[in-house]
Amino acid sequence: MSSARATALTNGPQPAPASGEPMRGARILLECLLEEGADTIFGYPGGAILHVYDELAKMRGRIRHVLVRHEQGAVHAAEGFARSTGRVGVAMVTSGPGATNTITGLANAYMDSTPIVVISGQVATHLIGNDAFQEADIVGITRPCTKYNYLVRDVHELATIVKEAFYLARSGRPGPVLIDLPKDVSAQSCVFSYPSKVDLPSYKPSTRGHPLQVRRAVELMMKTDKAILYVGGGVVASNGGTELLALAEKLNLPVTPTLMGLGCFPSGHDLCLGMLGMHGTYVANMAMAKADLVVAIGARFDDRVTGKLEEFCKHATIVHVDIDPASVNKNVKVAVPIVGDARSVLEQMLEFIPEAPPPARDEWWSTLRAWQRDFPLSYRRRDDVIMPQALMCMLAEITRGEAICATDVGQHQMWAAQYYPVRHGRSWLTSGGLGTMGYGLPAAMGAAFANPGRTVLLVTGDGSFQMTLQELATCVAENLDLKVVIMNNGCLGMVRQWQELFYSRRYSEVGMSYFPDFVMLAEAYGARGLRATKPEDLRATLEQGFATPGVVVMDVIVSEEENVYPMIPAGAAHYEIVMAPEGDGAPPEPRDLA
Amino acid sequence: MKGRHVLSVLVENRFGELARVVGLFAGRGFNIDSLAVNVTLDPAFSKIVLTTRGNDAIVEQIVKQLRKLIRVKKVVELSDDRAIERELCIVTVQAAGSAARQEVERVVSLTGARVIAFAQTAFTLEASAASQEIDQFLELLRPLGIRDMVRSAPIAIARPGIEVAAESVPPLGGVA
Numbered sequence: 021m022s023s024a025r026a027t028a029l030t031n032g033p034q035p036a037p038a039s040g041e042p043m044r045g046a047r048i049l050l051e052c053l054l055e056e057g058a059d060t061i062f063g064y065p066g067g068a069i070l071h072v073y074d075e076l077a078k079m080r081g082r083i084r085h086v087l088v089r090h091e092q093g094a095v096h097a098a099e100g101f102a103r104s105t106g107r108v109g110v111a112m113v114t115s116g117p118g119a120t121n122t123i124t125g126l127a128n129a130y131m132d133s134t135p136i137v138v139i140s141g142q143v144a145t146h147l148i149g150n151d152a153f154q155e156a157d158i159v160g161i162t163r164p165c166t167k168y169n170y171l172v173r174d175v176h177e178l179a180t181i182v183k184e185a186f187y188l189a190r191s192g193r194p195g196p197v198l199i200d201l202p203k204d205v206s207a208q209s210c211v212f213s214y215p216s217k218v219d220l221p222s223y224k225p226s227t228r229g230h231p232l233q234v235r236r237a238v239e240l241m242m243k244t245d246k247a248i249l250y251v252g253g254g255v256v257a258s259n260g261g262t263e264l265l266a267l268a269e270k271l272n273l274p275v276t277p278t279l280m281g282l283g284c285f286p287s288g289h290d291l292c293l294g295m296l297g298m299h300g301t302y303v304a305n306m307a308m309a310k311a312d313l314v315v316a317i318g319a320r321f322d323d324r325v326t327g328k329l330e331e332f333c334k335h336a337t338i339v340h341v342d343i344d345p346a347s348v349n350k351n352v353k354v355a356v357p358i359v360g361d362a363r364s365v366l367e368q369m370l371e372f373i374p375e376a377p378p379p380a381r382d383e384w385w386s387t388l389r390a391w392q393r394d395f396p397l398s399y400r401r402r403d404d405v406i407m408p409q410a411l412m413c414m415l416a417e418i419t420r421g422e423a424i425c426a427t428d429v430g431q432h433q434m435w436a437a438q439y440y441p442v443r444h445g446r447s448w449l450t451s452g453g454l455g456t457m458g459y460g461l462p463a464a465m466g467a468a469f470a471n472p473g474r475t476v477l478l479v480t481g482d483g484s485f486q487m488t489l490q491e492l493a494t495c496v497a498e499n500l501d502l503k504v505v506i507m508n509n510g511c512l513g514m515v516r517q518w519q520e521l522f523y524s525r526r527y528s529e530v531g532m533s534y535f536p537d538f539v540m541l542a543e544a545y546g547a548r549g550l551r552a553t554k555p556e557d558l559r560a561t562l563e564q565g566f567a568t569p570g571v572v573v574m575d576v577i578v579s580e581e582e583n584v585y586p587m588i589p590a591g592a593a594h595y596e597i598v599m600a601p602e603g604d605g606a607p608p609e610p611r612d613l614a
Numbered sequence: 615m616k617g618r619h620v621l622s623v624l625v626e627n628r629f630g631e632l633a634r635v636v637g638l639f640a641g642r643g644f645n646i647d648s649l650a651v652n653v654t655l656d657p658a659f660s661k662i663v664l665t666t667r668g669n670d671a672i673v674e675q676i677v678k679q680l681r682k683l684i685r686v687k688k689v690v691e692l693s694d695d696r697a698i699e700r701e702l703c704i705v706t707v708q709a710a711g712s713a714a715r716q717e718v719e720r721v722v723s724l725t726g727a728r729v730i731a732f733a734q735t736a737f738t739l740e741a742s743a744a745s746q747e748i749d750q751f752l753e754l755l756r757p758l759g760i761r762d763m764v765r766s767a768p769i770a771i772a773r774p775g776i777e778v779a780a781e782s783v784p785p786l787g788g789v790a
Contacts, residue, residue, distance in 0.1 A: 159630065160633070163630075163633065163634060163637055164637055164641050167684070168684045171630070188684060220684065221626070221687065222625075222626055222683075222684065222685050222686055222687040223684045223685075344682070345678055345681065345682070346675065346678035346679050346681075346682050349674070350675060350678075
């Protein structure tokens, strides 16, 4: 239908200007992106960024632009691209509302330390501060939710700024960087030359840990029987999975990953206790509560992990490896602080380990195995309704755990974290720190662009999906291969769960009185829509969905009243973990914590 | 315990950097009691001296967040016994009649303040001293009638012979 129109809007690529010729700022920006290896931009045009889009039209074939349907989608897509590859993701938007629509994505990337660069158009420099059309002080607005941001005031500084922005985004503790480019600066010309290195006199992130501290940490791990490795997103970000596996195996140490760390240690490995924290496994949380030594690597003692701080790891000596000095001693007092990149420090630790048989830790492991045996993840099997956990198990089986799994935020996210066996780093995309509903679809889209040939699975909820589902159009337009599974319980499940457990079942605004027909909606967008309502239909529906190429939306109607367990209530201690109720499934007594 | 803390922040002299420093406090709901900024001997850098109140753990976290800022080169805490503090006060007092003028002269000789301007009925004095001494200076002048007064933020420097933690020592044992 739209192919003739699309062709009419397509120009042939034009050659790059000869070197030494002056170029417009708009062109310099794009040449800088190519110098950084950023050949994919997720973006949305508008007035202040028009010069850049004009240059983009001349560069087809050299740089790929993905036209999203909302700027928030552009930033989450850049995040999904970055998290699934380790490369810096790029988004580009116009001034004013285009820029303000990126804020949720920037804040999300800041919390989860995801390297992205966002380029926003800005009104011309002589109009800044004049309440010009589509003007917003985006540098001011994004100051607290970016690692750094720039207002480009002169075309001569543009190349240096882009170079620094990429370096800052990916080095140290990674994060989002915003470049605000006024329209007149993108029109000014100068000779383009890309700097070979950055000059940031005040920015010197540590990479290697202090050797004496590393040696102390290794000695503690060797001699402390009841020890545990608590590993987070820093291990994923530094690609330290191989070194982590070697350390755990050499020292026979149990490992518990955080929500952001899933995949950095193979799920299903003998030493893996599963995720810890509010909805973590019984064994992982009890191990933390009873350990004598906790070695945190690339994790930041988030409140969803620690629970009640005064009770957190009360008996344990704590070693903390983190690239961010501000994360050390922030929530928890640390005995052995090691500032450095997770993989580098893991490598250093491996060098210090003597060639000797690993500590047996017999008593510790027999305690852990008993907890695993007696309190596994469990749920009620029912044949009248699809249980969300059963859905996750079937997705794990059908994809053999090899998919890149993206999620939104809520109950489905926790069930995916508990039951989807993420085996590789960079194969798990979730909004951990900010908890952004609407992250899932665009993030999965970004990952699908970056990983052609791999199965990309989005597990979402009926609430989250409706926040950014307009990106279905982008996915279809770009012929992506993407499988969307909506865990449809007809309500805002996690909020409902909290109201049930902590607000005496006073349900407040958790049931949307109208839901779109997600199958028809998928078809309206040109995707394939499927639905499963009964347990006996589930397998056939999923198998058909995964066998169908392109964008498939599977609307799976699941039990409405199911809760996520285990659960450590907010502000409780690890040993106060609440397990799924037995028998007829009567929920535990409500406790008003509000 | 809400102790007073004096922080000295060496930051690259570029637009927007002061806002980043100040924003760290505002975003956490902490007040900055005073703030002084000027360029250093190297015009590429500015020094910010600020005072705030908070318990030690909160201030430790703020210091770490300040050090984390991309353009901040060095942050040191200048506590009382290791630093010298000065603030500038300019004050205009009523001084009509010879008794009042004599009282102004007495305060000037007592405190080391200077007369920097005068008119028929008023004097403008300047004093530079530690904050508590400025408080005392103003108390001496109060009976005369203070017409207008302005105080700068305190600035502070480490006492000679005291080594403040140099920025070449990375925090918490990291190696650059």
